[in-house]
Amino acid sequence: MAKLYFYYASMNAGKSTLLLQADFNYRERGMRTMLWTAAIDDRYGEGRVASRIGLEAEAHLYGPDTDLRAQVEGEHERGRLACVLIDEAQFLSRDQVFQLAAICDGIGVPVLAYGLRTDFQANLFEGSKWLLALADILSEIKAICACGRKATMNMRLDAAGKPVRQGEQTEIGGNERYVAVCRRHFMSDALFTQG
Known part of the structure; x- marks a missing residue:
């Protein structure tokens, strides 16, 4: 039986690198x-999956109205x-996400x-929420906070490097805009600025 896998993490944990390695293995x-x-997300060019270590590959683009099941079928x-x-994701x-589950169950292709x-306010993203609910296999990818603890949170930073607590859920950016932190540092700006 084909399965739906969800590999999740904070920013900079190597998610795209692992995806590209899995693709290469197949x-x-x-x-x-x-x-x-x-x-x-067009940070690396339109229709590209790219990792910070330099790996990249062409990819199909999905938007809010893309019927993934029909495209994959x-x-x-x-x-x-x-x-x-x-x-x-x-x-x-x-x-x-329901279409992805149907790809596994109806077509027999793993996803x-x-x-x-x-997000930067500790709210689940829509896709993540439903993947957590429907995926057969959930796997956390580890990232490290500057303090050495496991980083599980994404902190958005302003131009001066200070934490941002308000704003739109989606604001595309990389290391200049986000940092992965442990929960302790996420919960306390004072702790974060002290390191």
């Missing part, structure tokens, strides 16, 4: 894959897919989704 064995990434009919890999809608669990 392709190295002559198996076809289908990569997807969120259209909203069409590609699977052209030639058997061994796996579907989703980057930036936190941006999926509820319907799209590996990689994304953030929570």
Whole structure:
């Protein structure tokens, strides 16, 4: 039985690197894959999954109205897919997560989704919420806070490097805008600024 996997972490834990390595492993064995990434995130160019260590690959783009099941079914009919890999899975809608489950259950293709669990205010992203509810396998990828503890939270920073607590849920950015921190540092600005 094909399974729906959700690999989640804070920022800078290596989610895209692991996705690209999994894709490489399938392709190295002559198996076809289908990569997807969120259209909203164009930091590395449109239709690219890229890691901070320099790995990258072309990917299909999904937006709020993309029917992932229909797209995957069409590609699977052209030639058997061994796996579907989703980057930036936190941006999926509820319907799209249900479509991913249907890909596993109806088509028999495993789906590996990689994304953030929570935003900079500790709220679940829509896609993450539904992946946590529906995925067969949940796997946390570890990141490290500057203090050495496990980083589980994403802290948004302003131009001066100070924590931001208000704003829109989605604001695309990298190391210049976000830092992965442990819960202790996330809960206390004073602790964060003292290190």
